[in-house]
Amino acid sequence: MTGRPGRFITLEGGEGVGKSTQLAALATALRARGIDLIVTREPGGSEGAEAIRRLLLEGDAGRWGPRAEALLFAAARADHLEKTILPALAAGQWVLSDRYLDSSRAYQSGASGLEDADILTLHRIGSEGRLPDRTLLLQLPEAEATRRASLRDRGDSDRIGGRDAAYHARVAAAFAQYAAGDPQRFRAIDATGAPDAVTARLLDALADLTP
Numbered sequence: 001m002t003g004r005p006g007r008f009i010t011l012e013g014g015e016g017v018g019k020s021t022q023l024a025a026l027a028t029a030l031r032a033r034g035i036d037l038i039v040t041r042e043p044g045g046s047e048g049a050e051a052i053r054r055l056l057l058e059g060d061a062g063r064w065g066p067r068a069e070a071l072l073f074a075a076a077r078a079d080h081l082e083k084t085i086l087p088a089l090a091a092g093q094w095v096l097s098d099r100y101l102d103s104s105r106a107y108q109s110g111a112s113g114l115e116d117a118d119i120l121t122l123h124r125i126g127s128e129g130r131l132p133d134r135t136l137l138l139q140l141p142e143a144e145a146t147r148r149a150s151l152r153d154r155g156d157s158d159r160i161g162g163r164d165a166a167y168h169a170r171v172a173a174a175f176a177q178y179a180a181g182d183p184q185r186f187r188a189i190d191a192t193g194a195p196d197a198v199t200a201r202l203l204d205a206l207a208d209l210t211p
């Protein structure tokens with residue numbers, strides 16, 4: 001126990017912007033400041049949600065339509081919140097999550113055409129509308145994000161990562177729009193340059209929350 005309230009921090013952005021890399025670096029830097037935290041991810045982060053992750057990311061491109069996909073992400077999130085995130089916060093830990101609600105807003109709404117209000121309704125039903133204390137949106141020029149993601153995946157991307165460039169451009173635009181609409185919760189972070197420089201920007205964007 002830290003004696004202070006746990007904070008719920010999410011990292012968001014398109015494929016290959018450096019979320020996983022930065023989550024690990026951020027966890028190390030925050031632990032060095034004495035913060036007790038857990039690192040988690042979506043889709044996944046609990047036993048049930050990891051099972052739903054496999055349903056969502058494996059199989060043919062057409063395995064799920066946009067509506068079934070949105071419901072599965074919301075179901076996975078409900079389980080993740082109940083089993084992993086809320087217990088950690090209640091114990092005073094910080095929670096750092098690689099993706100959360102805003103990915104559903106960007107991918108299933110912004111890029112797949114469902115209404116943002118409907119994604120938020122699913123979130124209210126599944127997860128009592130719980131929002132992060134801070135959302136760090138990593139942003140990269142499209143060409144650099146594609147280069148990094150393809151170096152990592154070597155042509156073996158998942159059902160959603162493998163969608164076309166126009167889809168991923170809509171995802172990036174939707175993220176930017178949501179961030180601009182809620183400057184209190186979001187911080188847009190320049191993800192170009194060396195990993196250490198990006199981590200320093202992320203820590204700056206948490207300065208008002210860190211002890």
Ligand SMILES: Nc1ncnc2c1ncn2[C@@H]1O[C@H](COP(=O)(O)OP(=O)(O)O)[C@@H](O)[C@H]1O
Nearest residue numbers: 015016017018019020021148149152193194195
């Ligand atoms: N600042 C950086 N500069 C260059 N390459 C990076 C940087 N950060 C991450 N990478 C590399 O880019 C790829 C995608 O990074 P990753 O953290 O997996 O992104 P995401 O989780 O957002 O998809 C990985 O191969 C990673 O090693």
Ligand SMILES: Cc1cn([C@H]2C[C@H](O)[C@@H](COP(=O)(O)OP(=O)(O)O)O2)c(=O)[nH]c1=O
Nearest residue numbers: 015016042043073099100103104107160161
């Ligand atoms: C959490 C979430 C993820 N996704 C997508 C984004 C990714 O393509 C995929 C998760 O794959 P993952 O490998 O975890 O992400 P990344 O490619 O960023 O390392 O699921 C949604 O479409 N909606 C959501 O709500």
